[in-house]
Amino acid sequence: MTVIVEEPMSLGAEDDREERPALVPSLFAFIAPTLYFSTADEKVELLPAEQRRLLKWKISTVTPNIVKHTIGRSHFKVTKKSHDWLGCWGHHMKSPGFKALGEHQKLNHFPGTFQIGRKDRLWRNLSKMQVRFGKQEFSFFPRTFVLPQDMKLLRKAWEDGGSRQKWIIKPPASARGIGIQVIHRWSQMPRKRPLLVQKYLHKPYLISGNKFDLRIYVYVSCYDPLRIYIFSDGLVRFASCKYSSSMKTLGNKFMHLTNYSVNKKNSEYQTNSDDKACQGHKWALKALWQYLGSKGVNTTLIWEKIKDIVIKTIIGSEPYVNSLLKMHVRAPYSCHELFGFDIMLDEKLKPWILEVNISPSLHSNTALDVAVKGQMIRDLLNLAGFRIPQKEDVVASCSSASSSTSSLYVVTRERTKPNLSADEKVKRAFYLAQHYAEQDFLSTVLDVLTPEDVRVLAESEDELTRLGQFERIFPSPASSRYLRFFECPRYFNVLLDQWEQKYWSNRTKGISLLTSLCEKGVHLGTSDPLHTWSKCSYISSFEPHKQNLIGPSRSRVVVTHQHRSHHDDYDDGSDTEAASVSSPTASPSPGSSVTSSACASPQPGLTQSLPPHQFASL
Numbered sequence: 001m002t003v004i005v006e007e008p009m010s011l012g013a014e015d016d017r018e019e020r021p022a023l024v025p026s027l028f029a030f031i032a033p034t035l036y037f038s039t040a041d042e043k044v045e046l047l048p049a050e051q052r053r054l055l056k057w058k059i060s061t062v063t064p065n066i067v068k069h070t071i072g073r074s075h076f077k078v079t080k081k082s083h084d085w086l087g088c089w090g091h092h093m094k095s096p097g098f099k100a101l102g103e104h105q106k107l108n109h110f111p112g113t114f115q116i117g118r119k120d121r122l123w124r125n126l127s128k129m130q131v132r133f134g135k136q137e138f139s140f141f142p143r144t145f146v147l148p149q150d151m152k153l154l155r156k157a158w159e160d161g162g163s164r165q166k167w168i169i170k171p172p173a174s175a176r177g178i179g180i181q182v183i184h185r186w187s188q189m190p191r192k193r194p195l196l197v198q199k200y201l202h203k204p205y206l207i208s209g210n211k212f213d214l215r216i217y218v219y220v221s222c223y224d225p226l227r228i229y230i231f232s233d234g235l236v237r238f239a240s241c242k243y244s245s246s247m248k249t250l251g252n253k254f255m256h257l258t259n260y261s262v263n264k265k266n267s268e269y270q271t272n273s274d275d276k277a278c279q280g281h282k283w284a285l286k287a288l289w290q291y292l293g294s295k296g297v298n299t300t301l302i303w304e305k306i307k308d309i310v311i312k313t314i315i316g317s318e319p320y321v322n323s324l325l326k327m328h329v330r331a332p333y334s335c336h337e338l339f340g341f342d343i344m345l346d347e348k349l350k351p352w353i354l355e356v357n358i359s360p361s362l363h364s365n366t367a368l369d370v371a372v373k374g375q376m377i378r379d380l381l382n383l384a385g386f387r388i389p390q391k392e393d394v395v396a397s398c399s400s401a402s403s404s405t406s407s408l409y410v411v412t413r414e415r416t417k418p419n420l421s422a423d424e425k426v427k428r429a430f431y432l433a434q435h436y437a438e439q440d441f442l443s444t445v446l447d448v449l450t451p452e453d454v455r456v457l458a459e460s461e462d463e464l465t466r467l468g469q470f471e472r473i474f475p476s477p478a479s480s481r482y483l484r485f486f487e488c489p490r491y492f493n494v495l496l497d498q499w500e501q502k503y504w505s506n507r508t509k510g511i512s513l514l515t516s517l518c519e520k521g522v523h524l525g526t527s528d529p530l531h532t533w534s535k536c537s538y539i540s541s542f543e544p545h546k547q548n549l550i551g552p553s554r555s556r557v558v559v560t561h562q563h564r565s566h567h568d569d570y571d572d573g574s575d576t577e578a579a580s581v582s583s584p585t586a587s588p589s590p591g592s593s594v595t596s597s598a599c600a601s602p603q604p605g606l607t608q609s610l611p612p613h614q615f616a617s618l
Contacts, residue, residue: 028518037381060090064362103331104389111324117358120172125316147195166200205345209242213258216341225492229470234285240266275371379468427533428491455523477504
């Protein structure tokens with residue numbers, strides 16, 4: 001019988017534990033603090049009773065114990081039926097269900113992530129990326145066919161491959177190794193059900209003769225702008241029988257599958273409770289790096305390749321998720337998600353992606369599981385930035401906040417429901433039109449920071465103070481190269497990318513700038529010309545002399561479009577289209593694809609301009 005292990009904590013040591021404040025202040029003025037989550041060796045102070053009453057967490061049948069323990073230490077009360085909860089760790093649900101989320105609520109999923117969480121959708125999306133950008137960038141997944149659609153293509157590949165090839169077949173939406181087989185004869189292929197068929201990675205890297213894979217924990221706090229984090233530790237899951245390439249062994253799941261749920265049934269399976277030990281059939285990822293490092297392996301290079309796989313795969317889901325977020329989710333705050341990436345190393349230590357889990361197992365059956373997953377969940381919840389909401393957003397029956405605690409409630413509505421000005425819409429349209437702009441031009445996006453720019457940059461910097469053992473891998477100082485993989489360019493991705501390039505080597509300077517702007521309340525909205533992009537008086541190298549401002553009635557922004565693709569039925573394209581406004585626009589750079597009505601006429605068929613009433617789509 002499996003025993004659920006919880007973090008060790010003796011009652012006698014209760015009062016010896018360090019007490020931490022319940023709230024983590026923002027770096028910046030007029031931005032609400034976030035709730036603090038601890039590991040078992042800390043305790044969290046009690047908030048005043050009127051705030052504590054708001055700490056409700058909705059649990060479901062899939063809420064892991066490790067999440068329950070972590071929220072319990074921050075004094076959340078669990079509820080099954082109530083509608084006034086702040087957080088929930090539950091099932092993925094159909095996209096329209098997200099409409100029910102209040103602006104103060106946070107669920108552990110985004111709509112549309114099944115586009116990488118289902119095996120068939122993952123391979124379809126990665127294959128499309130490979131066609132667009134080439135095998136040099138997208139060669140980290142095995143050749144894959146989705147049946148029945150690809151039956152003829154598979155048959156040809158099978159016949160071309162010779163008699164010694166192995167294929168692995170998987171149901172498209174299963175988990176825990178259910179329905180997976182390795183086959184080598186065409187007659188073994190099931191015909192009557194949907195299937196994923198992949199070229200089997202028959203030369204894996206072995207340790208002590210055993211095959212293994214890596215469970216990498218990836219956290220996305222936001223899809224627009226896209227912010228991706230990777231946890232520094234993870235799990236290494238071994239097959240429980242020594243590997244053989246013989247065709248006669250293909251039916252042995254304990255040899256060819258690495259799933260814990262499969263191998264734990266083997267009488268030969270050896271447990272491991274020590275997160276630092278290289279023993280048994282499950283290790284901590286950090287223990288693997290130690291082991292490989294002792295063999296002279298460049299583990300940093302492997303880790304960088306894994307990060308590259310993660311970023312490109314998440315970008316593959318981006319157009320779907322952002323489209324569904326616009327349709328079904330009221331506030332960006334309401335969604336965040338943990339992904340479990342399964343990675344295998346081949347004999348040359350090249351990492352390959354096997355699948356992505358949108359509800360990775362958080363069961364903690366051993367002290368090793370608790371050490372890795374407990375720390376990861378605690379860091380994730382801190383990174384998520386849970387806030388105490390304004391009371392009227394939760395329950396009308398709660399007493400009003402006292403003056404001493406009213407600072408807990410500031411900014412929630414402004415940050416979750418931004419009301420973009422016409423000026424900000426024109427700025428976005430202008431920069432999104434520059435499809436092939438040089439770095440010198442893109443860097444000007446930071447010259448005039450609008451209220452929403454400041455809000456997003458402050459939120460991003462605050463997250464970096466709550467990383468724990470996570471590392472942000474997008475955006476990063478080196479992430480510019482990934483922007484071309486986005487099907488639709490996003491203004492905030494450009495903004496954050498330029499911010500990273502400018503301030504990564506001197507974060508203090510960037511934070512100091514944002515501090516002064518937030519102290520003035522710029523992120524809450526301002527009419528200051530210094531933060532109104534279209535009225536800016538600065539002279540840049542792209543605007544050697546100030547143009548006459550065009551009157552409101554004639555002002556028009558025209559944006560060149562990239563080719564439309566089959567994703568259009570998922571994405572409304574509003575972030576890539578510009579429009580006209582009834583306020584003056586800044587003069588565009590020479591040769592840019594954004595122009596005013598006073599400029600030269602655009603080429604027929606390449607541009608589209610939208611009248612003012614359609615500007616709201618931005």
